[in-house]
Amino acid sequence: MRENPVEVAAGAAVLLVAGAFLVYALDVAGFRGPREGPRLVASFRSVEGVSLGTDVRLAGVSIGSVTDLALDPETFRVRTEMTVAPGLAIPTDSSAVVASEGLLGGSFVEIVPGASLDALPDGGEILDTQGAVSLLNLLIQYVGGGAILRVLDKIDGSYADLDLASGEEARVGALVVVMGECRYPADNPAGDAYALVSIRTAADDTAVFEGWLVASAPALNAMDHPRYDVWALRCRP
Secondary structure (H helix, E strand, C coil), X not given: CCCCHHHHHHHHXXXXXXXXXXXXXXXXXXXXXXXXXXXXXXXXXXXXXXXXXXXXXXXXXXXXXXXXXXXXXXXXXXXXXXXXXXXXXXXXXXXXXXXXXXXXXCEEEEEECCCCCCECCCCCEXXXXXXXXXXXXXXXXXXXXXXXXXXXXXXXXXXXXXXXXCCCEEEECCEEEEEEEEEECXXXXXXXXXXXXXXXXXXXXXXXXXXXXXXXXXXXXXXXXXXXXXXXXXXXX
C-alpha cells in the first residue's frame, strides 16, 4: 500500500506539536532537570500546595522555582530545594514562607530578605521558615466578631492598635483598613487568629492589600507597602 504524502506530513505535524507541548509541560512542572543559578535549601513543617516547579518569589517577583522536595524521616519536615536567578545575593538571615495568593489562590514560596551583609552560598540553607497553613483548617475555625490589628509606621517606628468589628473600617495615616471577619480555633480562642482584611489608600482608594492575616505567622501573607506594616493580634469575641 502506497503512503499518502499528505497523510504522512499531517501525522508528522501532529507528532511535532505533541512533542513541543510535552516539552513545555515538563518545563512548567519542573522536570527538565537543574536550571541555571544557585540552589538554596529550606526545611518546612508543611508544603501543602507546593510541588516541583512552584514559583519562588521575592517582593512579589518570581526569582526561581522549587526543584526538589524530600521528606526527612527523622524530623518529618520537608527538605525543599530551590533554584534562584544567577547573581541574586540572598542575605544569610533571610526567611522562607509557604504563602498563597489569597484564600483560593495557588501556593508559592516567598523569600523575605534579611539585613545581613553576607549572602547565602550555592547550596546554603535558609533556617527561618514558615510552613503552609491548611485552608481546610482555616475554614472550620470559629468566626469571631472582629479583630485587633496593629499598624506599624516603618519610617518613624510608631504604631496603632485598631479594635474593629466585622464590616467596620478605620483610617490610620494614609491607609484605610476595612475589617472583614476573624476566625480562631474553637477549642482555643487565644491560640491564633485569621483576620480577613482589605486595605486601601485614603487619598485615591487604590487597593493595597486584600486577604488573610495570620497572627502566628505575620510573614505568611504580608502586606507589601513601603511605609506601613499591618498584622493581626487576636480576634474579638
